[in-house]
Amino acid sequence: MSSTAPPIRAEFDPCVTIPSLADLRAALRDDDWATVEAYFEFLEHEEDRAVAARIVDGTSTSQRLLERTVAAQPRSALARTLLARRYIVVGWDIRSSYRAEHVSREQFRQFHEWLRRAEQLLIDVCAEYPDHALAWGARLTTALGLELGLSEARRRYERLAEHHPHHISAQSSLLQQLCPKWGGSWEEAHGFARACLESAPPGSHAGRLVAEVHLERWLDDSDNGHSTYLRSAGVRDEILAAAARSVQHPDYRPGFDWVHDHNTFAGALCLGGHHREAAPFFRTLGDRATASPWHHAGDKEVQFLKHRRTALSKG
Structure with a gap:
């Protein structure tokens, strides 16, 4: 595209x-x-x-x-x-x-x-x-x-x-329960996401869990004011490494959920200001979007289009 x-x-x-x-x-x-x-x-x-x-x-x-x-x-x-x-x-x-x-x-x-x-x-x-x-x-x-x-x-x-x-x-369902809002802890949530990715074969969907848990932590921080959590270079690098082992791996089988996978990675990167790194996901997506994570930042369509435009202009 x-x-x-x-x-x-x-x-x-x-x-x-x-x-x-x-x-x-x-x-x-x-x-x-x-x-x-x-x-x-x-x-x-x-x-x-x-x-x-x-x-x-x-x-x-x-x-x-x-x-x-x-x-x-x-x-x-x-x-x-x-x-x-x-x-x-x-x-x-x-x-x-x-x-x-x-x-x-x-x-x-x-x-x-x-x-x-x-x-x-x-x-x-x-x-x-x-x-x-x-x-x-x-x-x-x-x-x-x-x-x-x-x-x-x-x-x-x-x-x-x-x-x-x-x-x-x-x-993804269990990951929700492992977050603090449902009685878990960030240590448990991050640990589960990483373990799922490490144990899955290359090209699995499991990399998305790493992006999801970072988005959940950003949302939790956002409840207490404007969050800069996703801006961390360490968070960005972990999300990109998860993408490389999952949706960007040659063995990745898109299946029915591929749009969700790519939107999650794109959103986690864009909401941290890493638009250049998000550009490849938008090029794969074209106009295909999912409500999450964009609705967490405002109107889902406005947010998707705004961040896509910025990402494609930079990357």
């Missing part, structure tokens, strides 16, 4: 980048369970299934289809798991993304009620299918929301990792 005339827009819809996801969304809206089920069976990689599941999560009309399917096919692991994930979304929407002190008692009551409904479905799926990555990944989210603690979250992750040792979506 030419750096002299980038498109003046940002595309946030993953169905545009991955056209087959648009077919999945259409099947959900058409109440076509057979096509939804066939789509998930067609996907070869668990990381891609996790991205496809997020399309289901975000389609509000899917809940009706999933409830009807579970009633008709009560042993369907996929239907139960996707319904549980939809219940988690409903609960989290009620809770909101605010810190706990800004969430009412009634919000918490409803939030926990929806998560317990999801958890019951997921417990049964995981008991019947111990290698079901989508279900174990969702149970990391319920563990977080139900405040079951770090030990239980780690146990759930380890059960998933027995069968899927480099599952980026699950790793």
